[in-house]
Amino acid sequence: MSFKDLRNLTEMMRALGYPRLISLENFRQPNFPLVAEMLLWLVKRFEPSADLPTELDSEQDRVILIRTVVQFMASKAHIKLNPKKLYQSDGYAVKELIKVAAVLYSAMKTNTLSEGEDEQGGSVLPTFDIGSKLSELKQTRKLGTKITMKGATLYDLLGREVDLREKRQAVLSKNLEIQDVEAGLKLSVKGVEEDIKKLQHNIENVASNEANLEAKIEKKKVELDRNQKRLLTLKKVRPAFMDEYEKLEVDLRKCYEEYMMRFRCLAFLEQQIEEFERAEQERMEERQSATRKIMEKMKQDETLRSMEEPERLQSELDDLDDTDDDDDDDEDEEEKGAPQPVAPATANAKRPGKSAKNRPSGPAANRRIYGSMTGGVDDDSLDSDSDMLLDDDSAESEELEVNEMAAESLRNRKSAKVKMSATTVQENNSDDDF
Template sequence: MSYKDLRSLTEMMRALGYPRLISLENFRQPNFGLVAEMMIWLVKRFEPNADLPTELDTEQDRVILVRSVVQFMANKAHIKLNPKKLYQADGYAVKELIKVTSVLYNAMKGNALTSGDDETNDTDLPTFDIGSKLSQLKQTRKLGSKITMKGATLYDLLGKEIDLREKRQAVLAKNLEIQDVEVGLRNSIKMVDTEIKKVQHNIENVQSNESALDAKIEKKKVELDRNQKRLLTLKKVRPAFMDEYEKLEVELKKCYDEYMLRFRSLTYLEQQIDEFERVEQERMEERQNATRKIIERMKQDENTKASEDMLSDGEDLDDTEDEEDEVVDTRETRVPSKPEPEQRRPGKSARNRPAGPNSNRRVYGSMTGGEDDDSLDSDSDMLLDEDSADSEELEVNEMAAAELKNRKSAKAKLVTQAAENSDGDF
């Protein structure tokens, strides 16, 4: 304990409003009653609703009081106090009490300064200088990152506490035998002795290891110098075949350029041939489609002509049937009816009635034979036209196939000729 500490404690307690006068001679000898009263009063300043024991008769009561005060300060104010020095209640306890009183005194002092500034600067606008707070900003960032990391680790540890608690309780409940403890301690002592011997041996051999390493370094340096000199001599010496190698390299470059040019031209020609064949194929398809349309149109025209001819033939048949009915009626009155074979002509229709013992058979026909011949001729002409159209289509397809085959053979010849020319050049 120093005179300065004791005087500062008395002054700070008086400024804080402690009701009792504190003398400088109070802490020459242990005075636990005064120390306990001061601790209780300081705790009440931090937390008015704090519950602390007030009995100091027995040693156990005094220990409980000191422990509760120390725990309260550590949890609420984050102030670490030494309980042994507080329990002594002498000059060493003064240093511990100064830790608590200084916090309260600085807070009161700062509050008084801010209140005085507010009274003097009621009309002035508030000013804030951020330049003086840059260092504090960096520290706050570091502290914030540390707090988050500590919080994460604390959360993980609290999550593992459930499993670890059972293991810890099991280990604590286990009765340890003195012999096992002695064996474990002896083994650990032996391991420590062996490690110490190894370290001492390494310390003793440091000089020899240094000399060996220096010798190796010197040897490597000599080898490096020798290799560098050899590299310089090899760079200066020019091989005999180097001139010929450079000439061949230039020729090879020219040949490669020519090869690339011919390869590009060959691929371009192949592409042009493929494009030409595609265009020709499209033209042939268009021609075939046109011929098919023409053939279909011709067929439709022929069908319309045939239908018109059939209609004209039907009108002629109606006229001839009326005349034949009259002729047959006159013949029936004169001659008895006999069964006669039916007569039909191609392209004409006939009507038949069932024959009986007293029934007569009527024969229908036409007297115009030229029209039937024309109808037959028209049918044959249609067949011939269809055959000719099919033959023309087949001829067009054969011609297109032959033309494609000739072009493919010409393309193959061009490719082989270009390849032979390129091989001959090389």
């Protein structure tokens, strides 16, 4: 123990905030309670949740305390402590305590420095030279690979430990015989002698091997020089087809540019066609939907018209019949007021309905009646039957012709009115559609 170490320990513990004052005379004699208290306090600073034994009555308890503290510092802080010196609790224990206290003191100093820089308002980053760490980086990589390999082998060996333990115990429990030991030693000696002979033979043949290798190296050098010269000559010589090759290369470049231009144009046109087809398809769908709506509307209108048309046509036909009857009545009145006589054929042609109704039917209708102003009987009256005997067939045919002509004229008038009404309905429908 030196005065400097003891002074450093007391100053570090005071700076770390150890509640008890440590004097220079505390470690003149062994003082295990103080050492145990300092160890427990330092371990609590490293890991507040650490569980350590606190009983110091017996020797076994003190040994357990020192062992747990040493294991904890080795596993958590990577600090190797000497348990024997710690157990002595004298000046030699001061050096072991300084190892733990120095780590905490340096951490506290760096923390205070960083806080001072933050208060000043500027945080200076530490300079780091990566060039000086390249060698260490290589060594770290090698150590990493070695650690992984060692870990894999250790894992395999631990996996075979169960079988190897039984074999090892069987070998250890077996009694060794001198003859077996001598035979094993003789075999190992023979193997070593053979290895020595091989090494001596290789040493003796080193000179010859060197000569052979030098000859091979010279031969390879000569071949290399010859190949280099040949390469230079080939570079200097221009092939006969080189001009044509360069010309074709220029043409190929032009063709490639033209090809790329056409390819881009073709791709653009294909895109335009796709867009046009898409727009046309949308337009067709819209047109179809519009026509579908128009057809549905037309169907609805037609159903409504089909329900209204018979009533309207019936009313028009009734109006036509009424007008025809009025015309016939007017014609009859005109004929009655006329002074001159009217032939039966013309009368029937003018009023086909009324004449057919008023005129008597049968053979009497086909007779002509003649009379005189005198009321007496004349001899000619006997011959009146000959005058009244007319051709019934001719009269009937004339009457039928007149009736057919009248009916045909009526039908023509009605059909013309129906056509006019249909054309008006069609025009209304076309106006509604557009």
